[in-house]
Amino acid sequence: MNLATSPSHRFSEIHAALYAKLRNNSVNLQAVNSGMSVLSLEPEQALVFAYVRIHSEAQLVEKMIGLRSTEIDLQRHPLIELRLTERHLALELVLSPHAWWDQRNLIGKLSVRRHHDELRELLLALPQEMILGHWHGAALSDQHLTLRHLRSPRVMDAWLQTFSDGRDPIRIGIWQEASAINGPDAVADLFEAAQSLYGVYRFLAWTGRNDFQAFYNQRQESL
Numbered sequence: 001m002n003l004a005t006s007p008s009h010r011f012s013e014i015h016a017a018l019y020a021k022l023r024n025n026s027v028n029l030q031a032v033n034s035g036m037s038v039l040s041l042e043p044e045q046a047l048v049f050a051y052v053r054i055h056s057e058a059q060l061v062e063k064m065i066g067l068r069s070t071e072i073d074l075q076r077h078p079l080i081e082l083r084l085t086e087r088h089l090a091l092e093l094v095l096s097p098h099a100w101w102d103q104r105n106l107i108g109k110l111s112v113r114r115h116h117d118e119l120r121e122l123l124l125a126l127p128q129e130m131i132l133g134h135w136h137g138a139a140l141s142d143q144h145l146t147l148r149h150l151r152s153p154r155v156m157d158a159w160l161q162t163f164s165d166g167r168d169p170i171r172i173g174i175w176q177e178a179s180a181i182n183g184p185d186a187v188a189d190l191f192e193a194a195q196s197l198y199g200v201y202r203f204l205a206w207t208g209r210n211d212f213q214a215f216y217n218q219r220q221e222s223l
Contacts, residue, residue: 008047010181011084015049017187018082018194022051027198029080030054037083037138038075038096039169045086046138051194052079053205061206065101078102078205080197081173082190088140089180091190092173093197095204101213103165105206108216110160115212119203120156123147123172126196131175132159134168140175172200 019031029051037048052058058072067073075098083090095102109115123132128147135141150156163170174193180186206213 007084007178007181011047014181014186014190015082018190019049019051021187021191022194022198025195027051027194028054029198029201032072032074034074037081038079038094038098039081039092039136039171040138047084049082050074050079051082052077057207061101073098075099076101078201080194080201083138084178084181085138087178089176089178089186090140090173091193091197092171093201095170097166097169100166102204102206103170104216105210105212106170106204107165108212108214108219109204109210111215111219112212116157116160119200120153120160122200122203124151124153124156126172126200127174127193129174130172130193130196132172134163134170136169170204172197 015031022029030053032050032052034048034050037046038050040046052072052074053061055072058077062069062073062076065076067076075096077099078093078095081090081092081094083092095106097103110119124147126147128151130147131140131144132147132150133141133144135143145159150159174189176189180189183189202210
């Protein structure tokens with residue numbers, strides 16, 4: 001499949017339909033045609049759209065972490081990434097290690113037991129075919145897990161403890177064969193997945209009302 005030709009138009013159509021449904025259903029993210037996956041460490045041909053926090057919120061976060069550019073650095077923010085490669089159509093919630101402000105916020109939030117339990121329940125409620133992992137790069141790793149592997153609370157808790165902020169990405173999403181882009185249910189399937197992932201996004205993304213930086217600092221001081 002040559003991504004430079006026929007699939008690009010269909011991919012844009014899929015994105016436009018998906019984004020319209022997200023906006024109509026109170027998913028408060030802006031769309032960016034990034035052209036590059038935040039997960040890519042190697043040159044891999046891909047078509048990418050990212051759904052990220054609105055511009056004013058992104059600028060506030062970047063100001064707090066010391067960035068002054070008017071351009072938003074997507075790697076510094078949690079996002080939902082729609083990606084088409086030669087082999088796969090993927091929709092993933094991604095929290096990159098470069099998004100350290102949000103990663104630290106998540107660690108601080110998880111230090112409160114009820115929030116730890118809340119995230120576990122959010123993840124266990126996702127469709128069981130969703131893929132989770134901490135691997136780098138846009139290609140699907142053999143080290144990936146599915147929610148079927150993590151379906152018990154005990155195993156899910158153990159998986160959550162494997163996360164190391166500043167080193168590991170958190171990635172959760174669906175992976176389909178690239179040909180799924182031409183299926184009649186492509187937009188509906190992606191929308192269902194995106195709605196589910198947005199609940200997790202809202203849990204982990206820093207906002208003034210979801211601020212656990214002090215809890216992270218307390219945790220670090222106690223280590």
